[in-house]
Amino acid sequence: MNQPIVIIGGDAAGMTAASKLKRATPATEVIVFDRGQDISYSACGLPYWLAGVVESDRRLIVLTPEMARESRGIDVRIQHEVLAINRSAKTVSVRSLVTGKLFEQPYAKLVIATGARATRPPIPGTDLPGVFTLRTLQEARQIFDYMADQLPQRAIIIGGGYIGMEMAETLRDRHLAVTLLQKSPQIMTSFDHEMVEAVMTHLAEQQVQVRTNTQVTAIETSGDQLQVITAETPALATDMVIMAAGVRPNSELAVAAGLRIGATQAIWVNEQMQTSDPDIYAAGDCVEHYHRVLEKNVWIPLATSAIKGGRVVGENLSGTFATFPGILGTTVVKVFDYTLAVTGLTEKQAKASGNFGALGEDVGSTVISHDDKVGYWPGAQPIKVKLIFEKSSGRVLGGQLVGKAGVNKRIDIVATAITARMTLSDLSMLDLSYAPPYSPTWDPIQVCANVALRG
């Protein structure tokens, strides 16, 4: 069997798998098809390029097709769309988006790394000029060009999740008047409500007008401006709209090929990142992952999972047994001067999971506020810490942090502790670092654990 390894998708998961494989077994032929013009760029960096923090979109590109070919020996073919997977023939049907030519590419093993896409809400007007989503470099360039050409003064962001927050900051950095509409009562729903209160105040300070409980029903044009129509407010005039209201896994190829799809609508894979067809692997934002606390599969598309999944695929393809042990959904996000971070389960997730009592009655939580450094240190800032735990065992199930300083990397202590199935008591007795410029003697996480232990 002399067929190549074929990878669909040249972003984090696909290129990590390809690179790992080529490093381990350089003789293996690896072909990567990507329908876009760019591979391997930092999608998470896009808001910062648009804000001007990162000076050029070229800086976001980790690897060009030429670099991948020359330095890693990976045969990258951009502007090639895979239309179908033919499992019995072990081929993929590919179309060149440049020549229009259609061909069949045989594979020895196939890797699906097709990622996810931003969704447009099912309302009229989402395809009007000046209305954007932001997930790909291509989409970011459209926003960049529109801002350069049209000099918009006002923007409406639909959706108060990570992208919504980051774009609010980006657009304020660009001096636009920003309104953010969120259909649910709370922004940042991957946090418990008390953790986003200070952020709501801060957004107001930063002149971001946030309207929760506001459902957009249409986007219209009115003269040379856009109008966002909601059920709750008068029509809102604006110059541009960013739709940051949802993402969806690109699992259509897998569905059409009859591969197992999870309840999350993302591709199911086993611990080795193998789909229900042992000759087909999948990784990245198109797959669901095992959640180490929920103990079931979830769909949380993150770059950190994509690179790990890609590496596991590359190792297995090169003959080294490797497994992906699962995720905790650990995330950190910058919202102007605030940093928010979360890992494991939120209180509402833990209670709704049914894993800790049918009504979540075995879920406990404690919230404290404590300086990030010794209290006498100039500029010490309060951090709010929430720990979620199983009452009967004390096992830590989740953690959340919010503050203006000292949040970064602190959440990872909780993530590591949860991975090790530590209890509040274990957390409290961890030998963590301390010096006055950096931390109080009891780390704020331990202060929270100590308060929780007191009951």
Place this chain on the structure above:
Amino acid sequence: MNQPIVIIGGDAAGMTAASKLKRATPATEVIVFDRGQDISYSACGLPYWLAGVVESDRRLIVLTPEMARESRGIDVRIQHEVLAINRSAKTVSVRSLVTGKLFEQPYAKLVIATGARATRPPIPGTDLPGVFTLRTLQEARQIFDYMADQLPQRAIIIGGGYIGMEMAETLRDRHLAVTLLQKSPQIMTSFDHEMVEAVMTHLAEQQVQVRTNTQVTAIETSGDQLQVITAETPALATDMVIMAAGVRPNSELAVAAGLRIGATQAIWVNEQMQTSDPDIYAAGDCVEHYHRVLEKNVWIPLATSAIKGGRVVGENLSGTFATFPGILGTTVVKVFDYTLAVTGLTEKQAKASGNFGALGEDVGSTVISHDDKVGYWPGAQPIKVKLIFEKSSGRVLGGQLVGKAGVNKRIDIVATAITARMTLSDLSMLDLSYAPPYSPTWDPIQVCANVALRG
């Protein structure tokens, strides 16, 4: 038995024990004797007060005797020195340093929290005016007053450990010319040598003249200046000398009382922080602690261990069974613009321990350098990461970080992983936080683990 709980020493360990106990069982009578004038202050903050970063020495005081008495019901008696422990009579002999009065104080249970002291090297001249140690607030006040009165222009620091580093920065902040003498070939000996190379260069940039392999043999006066005599250099003229060359546990009372003393010369305690006399507990810098990786007792006096030990004592005295699971020696230190952090075993410690092959042949290590943030983030700074591991099992034994940004709290991920006996592979697959302003997609610690795994 209506006798009180007596605690010798009113600093972190003693006051934590007292506070925990009074909160749990308010009716218990608790007497704390301290021979000094201050209790419960941040000794680690002293260099920063001397530097002017912290505006007043009062800011370093966590609790005054009056506050302890009024808000916590703890009977604190400063300027009272305990001279002896009479175990059979269950009393301590106490002298008031104000009145000179001597009395016997009966105890139901006793807690020894006598701390540690800075040692003076056994050479002539260490008691000359202008020659100081820095461990207590009293000693810091002497330095403060000397600097205010004498306006020294030059200082020599003897010893290149934590206090030596912090005082180098303090004295440069105060615009003194600073020379640091270290008898061994390396400063910061709790790190492996390659981790302090950049710091050596940085100290030179900061105009701290460091002389390693330099042994001080005497300190002399010459006119109105001091002369530091070494075997390796001409006499070094200076205006003040800081001796930061060692500390020793205050275990003399325990020795005299016949309590078990460890090979470290510090007081031996069991997991409950009980000495060899079940009626006597001990905690803080005067005790040795179980090292979770070395699997034997070590003496590493740190505030973080003192508060945990104090809490365990307080809990046990109040009838709640509590244990201290041990330490890793996790430490972070600021050296001008650099942050250094360490946890677990250094490579040299691991190899010398005999725990990992008679000659340490099962000890592996990997050092990498990686940006603390995504490479395209403005101001991303390289962090040097070293992981020490057991080759046969992959178990992580220690970690060290050095860099100008992003070191703080990252070491605690390694500390938590070591506590959970994680392997390089476990570390590599941890779900750690990522966002461009904060971290690369693979955390530098994971990059190091990945390189180590590649072998």
